[in-house]
Amino acid sequence: MSFSWSGAAAQLTELVLAILLAPLLLGWVNQCRAWLQNKGGPGVLRPYLMLRRLFAKDAIVAHGASPLFRVVPYVLFGAMSMAAAIVPTLGTDLPYAPAADAIALVGILALARVAIALAAMDIGTAFGSLGARREMMVGFLAEPALLMVLFTASLISQTTSLATTVETLSSRELAIYPSLAFAGVAFTMVSLAENARIPIDNPATHLELTMIHEAMILEYSGRHLALVEWAASLKLFVYSCIGIALFFPFGIAQGGDATGLLLALPALVLKLAIGGFLLALIETLSAKLRIFRAPEFLGTAFILAVLALLLHAFLETP
Amino acid sequence: MTALLTPALVGQIINVFAAVLLLVSFAMLAQRRILSLIDLFAAQGFVLCLSTAFVAWATGQTHLYWSAGLTFVLKVLLLPWILHRLIRRLNVKWDVETLINIPTTMLVGLVLVIFAFNLAQPVSELAGTVTRGTLGIALAAVLLAFLMMITRSKAVPQVIGFLAMENGLFFAATAATYGMPMVVELGIALDVLVGVIILGVFFFQIRERFDSLDIRHLEKLKEE
Numbered sequence: 001m002s003f004s005w006s007g008a009a010a011q012l013t014e015l016v017l018a019i020l021l022a023p024l025l026l027g028w029v030n031q032c033r034a035w036l037q038n039k040g041g042p043g044v045l046r047p048y049l050m051l052r053r054l055f056a057k058d059a060i061v062a063h064g065a066s067p068l069f070r071v072v073p074y075v076l077f078g079a080m081s082m083a084a085a086i087v088p089t090l091g092t093d094l095p096y097a098p099a100a101d102a103i104a105l106v107g108i109l110a111l112a113r114v115a116i117a118l119a120a121m122d123i124g125t126a127f128g129s130l131g132a133r134r135e136m137m138v139g140f141l142a143e144p145a146l147l148m149v150l151f152t153a154s155l156i157s158q159t160t161s162l163a164t165t166v167e168t169l170s171s172r173e174l175a176i177y178p179s180l181a182f183a184g185v186a187f188t189m190v191s192l193a194e195n196a197r198i199p200i201d202n203p204a205t206h207l208e209l210t211m212i213h214e215a216m217i218l219e220y221s222g223r224h225l226a227l228v229e230w231a232a233s234l235k236l237f238v239y240s241c242i243g244i245a246l247f248f249p250f251g252i253a254q255g256g257d258a259t260g261l262l263l264a265l266p267a268l269v270l271k272l273a274i275g276g277f278l279l280a281l282i283e284t285l286s287a288k289l290r291i292f293r294a295p296e297f298l299g300t301a302f303i304l305a306v307l308a309l310l311l312h313a314f315l316e317t318p
Numbered sequence: 319m320t321a322l323l324t325p326a327l328v329g330q331i332i333n334v335f336a337a338v339l340l341l342v343s344f345a346m347l348a349q350r351r352i353l354s355l356i357d358l359f360a361a362q363g364f365v366l367c368l369s370t371a372f373v374a375w376a377t378g379q380t381h382l383y384w385s386a387g388l389t390f391v392l393k394v395l396l397l398p399w400i401l402h403r404l405i406r407r408l409n410v411k412w413d414v415e416t417l418i419n420i421p422t423t424m425l426v427g428l429v430l431v432i433f434a435f436n437l438a439q440p441v442s443e444l445a446g447t448v449t450r451g452t453l454g455i456a457l458a459a460v461l462l463a464f465l466m467m468i469t470r471s472k473a474v475p476q477v478i479g480f481l482a483m484e485n486g487l488f489f490a491a492t493a494a495t496y497g498m499p500m501v502v503e504l505g506i507a508l509d510v511l512v513g514v515i516i517l518g519v520f521f522f523q524i525r526e527r528f529d530s531l532d533i534r535h536l537e538k539l540k541e542e
Binding site for chain 1 (some may be wrong): 337
């Protein structure tokens, strides 16, 4: 794909939009969950207020923290922004997209995971290393499943570049792909696990023995915590956008035409709103699994993703 | 066939049914509770019935409507009802013990699916039916049911595995040759029904002898 100023503008818009919208998505999910539980809810703008408050506070770093501990929030935020820049949300003409394909995207997410796990162990508290170990276990189980899901989409579109995949998927003639349905279910399960959502981890808990993500970030405060929280909401945004791009790509602008991009924005917001509501619904309807059940949950996701690959290879290719 | 449905679309819809069938087979493999296992078995029968009826409608093979009806009555209504009654009478609603843990079982199942797909591919190329692509899935369903029979230690899940195997065979028959002759199908249906009734009697005998439905106890049965 050649470089163009309109492409660069689209790329920049997309990145800024992702960074700005991510806390809103998180707020929307929390609000929906509160509504489903018959509560008033904190309001959709709560994450912004929390970020503002945290940025205003002083950051306190524990005694004995290495420089790594200070660097990690920026690494996290950078990695998630990079991932957000690769995933096509509005249009497929992204000058930055050839820099990394679907496999590299998984690598970027893994980099963020390793960084936060190291920072959690850096302080040396029991909770930090407990959370880090659990996070690494969940990650090591979720990653192959995520790769298999991306491979299924890549096989259908014959490329691992996400932008090209989305272009192929959204412009194909209407055909029913059972493999994509399988991959979609597997992807949903992986996203729940990766974003510390309910069957695996409870984002609202501070109960010591069950938390994973919260345990890792206990020592952070002030602007560091703000960046970590913002990165977490960006991660949720990125995963939602990967899901939308692979399984519901209708409405994403082909190439770089301006009207397409303008139309893609309301479509994206609508799809994110529906997706966020469904996420809240899943979280309300299911109970948290014991941590030792997590391998089973993610193993099922892996098997569904491999089945999707097999179904595509044997059924859908004539 | 109506003009609305292109052959490609018919193939795709049959593929969807086949995929759901495979999914239900895996769900049965992973299921711990007997009651849910029976519900899944009924769901498998229902998918089978829908897909048979769809093949009948798309290809104009009217005798397949009878098979679909027979499947519905026998496998969605009658057999689950008998099984529900049995476990209520036997009072065995507890969780199913598996001999190998469930993720391992599922991984073995995955290998079986690859094996079945590879095995079925040259065979299905010889068949001239629109449903030929699903032969691999039918074979996989048979093997998965077989695996379920092997990995369960209680008698009731083993019988459900046996019944699920018959579902797979039935699907294979539809996929490869648009179903078996009516006499054969009626015969098999009757066999399955009688089999379940006899096994039901066996359940009571086993429980009376050992106070449990764990068939590992049967290994102790030796002539002294």
